[in-house]
């Protein structure tokens with residue numbers, strides 16, 4: 141492994157070259173795209189956010205990869221763009237990249253709409269999110285602020301076409317193999333190439349990957365996520381290095397997976413303790429994560445909500461004021477309590 145201009149190079153057991161391109165997705169959020177050259181395939185895994193300097197950093201990274209590899213590698217030489225999942229910090233660069241190459245864009249079918257119908261999907265989610273925040277017990281001023289931030293995200297991307305979904309190619313492209321790992325995102329996949337694993341945001345080192353309730357987007361949610369962690373372990377037992385979308389390289393995948401599972405187990409216990417007396421998801425989020433502002437507040441509410449939903453689905457929590465809910469036409473704040 142060598143590092144030049146912050147760009148790290150890896151090599152798989154069968155000789156595929158991997159260039160890890162760092163980008164600033166948003167202020168305070170670093171992200172990686174991976175340029176992979178193997179036989180007749182030149183593949184770009186994820187594209188950064190497209191925001192700020194991100195596109196220039198991506199193009200600069202491809203140039204550095206060309207200098208390091210000693211062979212011609214240009215944007216127009218890319219044969220495939222493989223998306224790990226449809227979050228903006230991974231798909232945002234598609235607008236620029238697809239205008240400059242004829243590479244085929246692939247994504248899992250459950251995240252296809254994030255790319256091909258972005259504007260429509262934003263509008264749809266916004267509606268559901270508003271309803272959700274009321275039920276979570278978020279008062280109107282804070283709610284409007286959070287929804288305003290969400291509206292702003294609309295401007296960050298324009299829909300682009302997708303050329304194939306992974307099921308079309310039987311979850312395999314040359315030596316690249318795909319596994320669907322829903323949870324952090326509905327159509328999240330991890331991609332294995334020989335002894336390397338590209339895991340997107342499914343497993344991260346410094347933080348546990350963000351969870352949101354399935355009520356907002358089907359196939360997300362903590363239940364799917366924990367199941368996906370288990371599936372990955374049996375699918376990729378001999379992986380040497382795991383390359384994530386944001387953090388350091390993971391050398392011991394099983395160890396990190398176990399840490400993440402343990403963290404959720406402990407958090408679920410905290411949630412059960414909190415609902416000894418009836419309360420809302422918003423109150424729980426402040427208890428778990430302190431009071432946060434703006435987008436961080438939304439992330440905290442979603443994270444708390446994902447844990448509440450997991451326990452509620454499994455009959456561990458119940459709704460204290462369901463009769464009030466039944467008698468109201470409008471959504472009302474819901475109080476959960478321990479069964």
Ligand SMILES: [Zn+2]
Pocket residue numbers: 225227324325341
């Ligand atoms: Zn993500």
Ligand SMILES: [Zn+2]
Pocket residue numbers: 227229230341385386
């Ligand atoms: Zn991400």
